[in-house]
Amino acid sequence: MSAQTLYDKLWQSHVVHTEPDGTTLLYIDRHLLHEVTSPQAFEGLRLAGRKPWRLSANLAVADHNVPTTDRKNGIADPVSRLQVDTLDRNCEEFGITEFRMNDVRQGIVHVIGPEQGATLPGMTVVCGDSHTSTHGAFAALAHGIGTSEVEHVLATQCLLQKKSRTMLVRVDGCLGKGVTAKDIALAVIGRIGTAGGNGYAIEFAGAAVRALSMEGRMTLCNMAIEAGARAGMVAADDTTIDYVRGRPFAPRGEQWDQAVAYWRTLHSDAGAHFDLVVELDAAAIKPQVTWGTSPEMVATIDDCVPDPARESDPVKRGGMERALAYMGLQANTPIDRITVDKVFIGSCTNSRIEDLRAAAAVVKGRHIASSIKLALVVPGSGLVKKQAEQEGLDRIFRDAGFEWREPGCSMCLAMNADRLEPGERCASTSNRNFEGRQGAGGRTHLVSPEMAAAAAIAGHFTDVRKLLS
Amino acid sequence: MDKFTVLNGLVAPLDRANVDTDAIIPKQFLKSIKRSGFGPNAFDEWRYLDHGEPGMDNSVRPLNPDFVLNQARYQGAQILLTRENFGCGSSREHAPWALLDYGFRAIIAPSFADIFFNNCFKNGILPIVLDAAEVDRLFNEVAAQEGYRLVIDLEAQTVTTPSGHVFGFQVDSFRKYCLLHGLDDIGLTLQHADKIRAYEARRRQSEPWVFM
């Protein structure tokens, strides 16, 4: 058999049936659900008199609408409450396992899947959410789906898919101090653009990727969708296997050994063909800060806001001008002169224990600038929160002037009460800087947890490497 | 799902690249548990001068006169003409629901984001990829001629301009078949139920931990 990519292997092992035009019925191992994209799917099942095909494949959690402050009295906003209650009712009616709002295992769907071992190497994982690409960090084929597909997976345990092309993003060399997986992700998007990955499944490889923890690999795969690729993935290795061992949904005993033997085959074979190869040198990557309203509008911390006058493509120039107007920025402003109003450390990109440790290391013994209106830390799950508290990270953040909140999506998309006011500027560890993403009129700059922490301390963007030395 | 065969529709131009699904339907409207009624809030932040929230009477809200879809000449448009990477960002199917509810049945662009592209077919919207030069030409023609219409023939896979110029486009044969007949994917898939069960039986042997 010819050399296969990791994607080929994952795809092939899940094919149930293929139509003559290549449309394939692909089997889905794990289906994660949340409150925003599932109600219409359950309603569809009910109307058609259908039942979930395999209950054990599903795991549900409410994350987008949940408040991050006191939860004892439930959810104040009646519309949010209805959506969360609807998920509870649907899961009860159909018999689906759900971590409810006050369960310590509750959290952002892409944080809890891996944390519980519900995401395993070799699986196909889907969720009605584009950042499902996160789970590809486990050598899984994982991508977001729409609500019709949520219903389709519930009813049939399959998806209709066309095979993607393959892209290898190889990051060789060694990341510098204070440079993170988030910076790799933004550097890749800066290079290939937000449409660069359209139609591709991306495999991240190279020494710098191998050296990342699972948290870092999840951050990287999480952002694959911002590069236009539905799926991002990393081959399985000892780091993967060590992370999965002992998690509640992970296999045990004899099955564990059998699983590990299989998982060790989940990598691209030597000489496997990729349709496109992109190479980056990790040592050359600097801390990244987005300046516009698309993740591809990114610069390095020692750079300036670009000048549209120097862009020859009229569509691009128009986009840049609009972005600068929206962001309230002048061309050629040094990035480290941009002041921020709010800081958000959280989201499925950067809310895991390692992210919080890294941000805390920057913050420790310091205090946020007096100009900062609000600095939030929102752990990705109840278990991350508990762990952080055991390590004393909550104290470090609180002492520095941060607020320490309950887990959820929070200000990543501002469906709950956490949001930017019009014109407010935020250093955010989330993944999207679209217009209005963090609140109507809000201005988002995407950065790593370390860079967000540094911005909170300085009151403006600053090179975290200077704070670390 | 409604069938899509031949559409003779008014064209509205949205001259922006990378229009994301947050822009197509802002998040506050995602709190609905229904799949209809999103049309009045399509492009909400661009379309209205005030800030929209669910439950508002949209008919009395101040329209943004600078937003192209608000112009009188584009009222009733069924075909959206736009730029590259349309529908990027969040996977929310509320985006195609909003466009459909607004009245669009077809979208023409040089490229689309994957998940959005897929979601369109599930809702009877035909996304058409033409090359950038062809899209440019259509933008020019729409601007030049009020009441500009295109005829889209899915069976023949053609877009025909008022002057009779014909552009061909590609579409997967399976998606085309489903759209032409307004077929429900789930029903089609369940015709393969035996194959799904046989597949599961094999995997239960080789990877039993997946089924715990």
Ligand code: SF4
């Ligand atoms: S944290 Fe943000 S990007 Fe992630 S699932 Fe929640 S809303 Fe989506």
